[in-house]
Amino acid sequence: MDFFGIQDSRRQQSLLLLVFFSAAMLAMAAVVHVLAVVIAYPSTGSMDFSEPTTGAKAFIALIWITCLIGCFFRFLDVRAGGVALARRFGAVEANSSGRYAKEEWLDDIVNEIAVASACAVPRIFILHREPSINAFVVGGFNGKEALVVSQGAIDKLSREELSAVVAHEFGHIAQGDIPINMRLLIALGGLNAIDEVGKLLMVKSEGRLLAQPGAVVGFVIRVIGSIGVFFGRIFRSAFSRKREFLADACAVQFTRMPEHVAAALSIVRDEHDDEGIHSVHAEELAHLCFQVGDINDWQKRVFATHPPIQKRIDAIDPHFSIKAKSRKRKESEKKPQLYSVGNGRAAMPMSGAEQVSGGQISDAAAMVLTDTASCLAVLHAVFVSDDSERRREFYKAIGFAYNKVFAAQVKEVRETLSHELHNNQLAIIENATQQLRSSIKFENRQRMLKSLEKLVAVEDEYTLMNYATLQLIRRKLDAEFPVLETVCSGESSVAQASHVKTFDRMGEEFALLLSLMIESSGNNDDTLDDQFAMALKCYTQDQLSRRTSNEPGIVKELETSFQTLYVQPRPIREAFVRHCLELAQSDGHIAKDERALLDLFAASLNCDALAA
Amino acid sequence: MGVGTVALIVAVLVAAYFVMVYNRLVTHRNRFKNAFSQIDVQLQRRYELIPNLVEVANKYVKHEKETLTAVMDARNQASKACKEASANPDKSGLVGALAQAEQTLGNAMGKFNMVMEAYPELKADESLRDLHDELTTTENRVGYSRQAYSDAVMRYNTEREQFPAVIVANTCSFLEADLFEAANEEIREPIKVAFS
Structure with a gap:
């Protein structure tokens, strides 16, 4: 793309818009003048526009003073400067020795782009509770900007894509959009104030429109105010759209990576669940953000602060989608499903040896997994405890539930494959369930799972790992997920409503899941406490204590937490699962238990598609 | 309006232009020039880091002293070129010489990295x-600052070469700025790898 050319043309267009805006403001002043004379006519009988009467002068003064007061209050609002505004939106300043590697990335990227754009380095803030991909710059008139990046952008984008997003925001800084935006906001504040005063006057006269002169004046003021606000908003949106293209072109100039700028935009486009930023200040922020939800309605398009994402991508590289598709195809040809096991669901990155072996099992295991009965036996053998007393009890229970022959078979399988059941459990389960899926009917699989559940639960209680394994088997057998059915199925509107909580009130749920995740890394208690406190900070300010997996009733609580989290928007769930993945990877490798839990979380929160 | 007045108005307009x-x-x-000073800042940081790196390597590397010496020589050369260029960035040839010295340093660092591979x-x-x-990280920033410099040079050169600005530029000695590129063509060629 010829970014210098595009920048020039967009700059000219936005200059033209600014000229229009000034002309519109002058026109409004003229209209106010004329209206003032016309309104005063019945009482004064004079229609002299050059020498308005005292009443008309008072009306004109009322309008302009209202406007100025409105501007002043809005000015007080934005005067606070970037840092104060960023804090008001709930963003937290990032420190250079960031908690996560990605926070350090962000710091590096911002410094690099500052060099590339010859701008001062702004202070960096992170919106920790914002799972969508977004970023914006806020600033006052003192030139001290604050760059705010959402947690979603840090989590979901690669380094290059994050650079592109940051470079876009630097584009706004370099082009001086921040002061212009602030001035526009102030002007709009003035127009809004006129509208509000009109409303107030009309309400005071309680609908007797023609009976009171105050009501007539109020009506006229409202008309002036609303028309002003209407055109003001149209103008601001049109201006903002032009500046978005300009900032995109700047992003390409600063990074010299048009493909990554386009890629970041296309990732944003693909986030269907997402309707722009979720913060309470969404409306105020709209014109500042990297993106807002896609717009189809023409009415909305007029007021849209951002051009449609596809248009932005096309401006950067018209052939981007074709190139991306062919690249994806080539990649999938190159890497034949290294990360996905079996039917491609529950794709999570694997660690070390597992990654190499994929869904491979040893010859000994393959010899065992020949018929349906032995596959069933293997699935039962997975749950055989290392403790000899429990083991005996388990075999006895199997004998009781099925028959003694089957119990003996489970025992045999356990003894021949003891090592493999321990180290390569996932592949074994994968292979066994694959066979069972094709050889047993759905109803029978459900029944089999029910009896397996009964066996595994000791007095209606599972251990956490058994629960995770059981849910994995359930998923692999394509069986129904009873935990979530209550939330998803028809009669559940009550159940669903009981699970709807705002993000702020889910501290306990997150605390529980995080504690289990962190515990599975097998570190000592002090380290676990530290890690937990640090991870929890991302979700809540409350000081919650760390839970442990051997507390009674923990699995029931876990199920309830899944139900609560399940009804949250997808970006929140995905961001959480990714966070867990990061926690698991923080020590450089993913242990078996960590992997099992990650799998469980991803599946239970319906983030199956969340590949590496 | 007399001819004199018209001439005066034209003269004022021309002077204003x-x-x-x-x-x-x-x-x-x-x-x-400011963009160049950004490169200078990043390069200085790099020149400070390299001696520390060599010092640490010195403890382990026994047989590859000449690689380390080459790195230090190239570093000193580049540092000197940087100082000269930053004193006078618009003087023809100095930026090119710096770019060339940087290239030599880059090659030496490449060899150093290869040596590093051999010492676990x-x-x-x-x-x-x-x-x-x-x-x-610093090298990334050097890259970005070079890019910003090239953009600034491009804007300046375009401005000074356009008509009629070129007349003003030539009369007031606004010299053409050098891009950050190695002047010597040989150095820009990719390194040849020979399998013997």
């Missing part, structure tokens, strides 16, 4: 790893 163009050229020249205990040294990470 001259002043405007002159000021614009000054702005652009200062911008590219050197690679495992924590302080070396930290230094290396910082060097990588």
Whole structure:
């Protein structure tokens, strides 16, 4: 793309818009003048526009003073400067020795782009509770900007894509959009104030429109105010759209990576669940953000602060989608499903040896997994405890539930494959369930799972790992997920409503899941406490204590937490699962238990598609 | 209106235009000089890091002293070229000489990295790893600052070559700025790898 050319043309267009805006403001002043004379006519009988009467002068003064007061209050609002505004939106300043590697990335990227754009380095803030991909710059008139990046952008984008997003925001800084935006906001504040005063006057006269002169004046003021606000908003949106293209072109100039700028935009486009930023200040922020939800309605398009994402991508590289598709195809040809096991669901990155072996099992295991009965036996053998007393009890229970022959078979399988059941459990389960899926009917699989559940639960209680394994088997057998059915199925509107909580009130749920995740890394208690406190900070300010997996009733609580989290928007769930993945990877490798839990979380929160 | 008045008005307009163009050229020249000083800042950081890196490597590397010496020589050369260029960035040839010295340093660092591969205990040294990470970050920034410099130079050169600004530029000695590129064509060629 010829970014210098595009920048020039967009700059000219936005200059033209600014000229229009000034002309519109002058026109409004003229209209106010004329209206003032016309309104005063019945009482004064004079229609002299050059020498308005005292009443008309008072009306004109009322309008302009209202406007100025409105501007002043809005000015007080934005005067606070970037840092104060960023804090008001709930963003937290990032420190250079960031908690996560990605926070350090962000710091590096911002410094690099500052060099590339010859701008001062702004202070960096992170919106920790914002799972969508977004970023914006806020600033006052003192030139001290604050760059705010959402947690979603840090989590979901690669380094290059994050650079592109940051470079876009630097584009706004370099082009001086921040002061212009602030001035526009102030002007709009003035127009809004006129509208509000009109409303107030009309309400005071309680609908007797023609009976009171105050009501007539109020009506006229409202008309002036609303028309002003209407055109003001149209103008601001049109201006903002032009500046978005300009900032995109700047992003390409600063990074010299048009493909990554386009890629970041296309990732944003693909986030269907997402309707722009979720913060309470969404409306105020709209014109500042990297993106807002896609717009189809023409009415909305007029007021849209951002051009449609596809248009932005096309401006950067018209052939981007074709190139991306062919690249994806080539990649999938190159890497034949290294990360996905079996039917491609529950794709999570694997660690070390597992990654190499994929869904491979040893010859000994393959010899065992020949018929349906032995596959069933293997699935039962997975749950055989290392403790000899429990083991005996388990075999006895199997004998009781099925028959003694089957119990003996489970025992045999356990003894021949003891090592493999321990180290390569996932592949074994994968292979066994694959066979069972094709050889047993759905109803029978459900029944089999029910009896397996009964066996595994000791007095209606599972251990956490058994629960995770059981849910994995359930998923692999394509069986129904009873935990979530209550939330998803028809009669559940009550159940669903009981699970709807705002993000702020889910501290306990997150605390529980995080504690289990962190515990599975097998570190000592002090380290676990530290890690937990640090991870929890991302979700809540409350000081919650760390839970442990051997507390009674923990699995029931876990199920309830899944139900609560399940009804949250997808970006929140995905961001959480990714966070867990990061926690698991923080020590450089993913242990078996960590992997099992990650799998469980991803599946239970319906983030199956969340590949590496 | 007499001829004299018209001539006076034209003269004033021409003078005003001259002043405007002159000021614009000054702005652009200062911008590219500032962009160069950004490169200078990053390069200085890099030149500070390299001796530390060599010092750490010195503890482990026994037989590859000449590689380390080559790195230090190239570093000193580049540092000297940088000082000269930053004193006078618009003087023809100085930026090119710096770019050339940088290229030599880059080659020496490439060899140093290869040597590092052969010494696992050197690679495992924590302080070396930290230094290396910082060097990588600095190199990224050098890249970005070079890019910003090239953009500023391009804008300045375009401005000064356009008509009629070129007349103002030539009369007031606004010289053409050099891009950050190695002048010597041989050095720009890719390194040849021979399998014997």
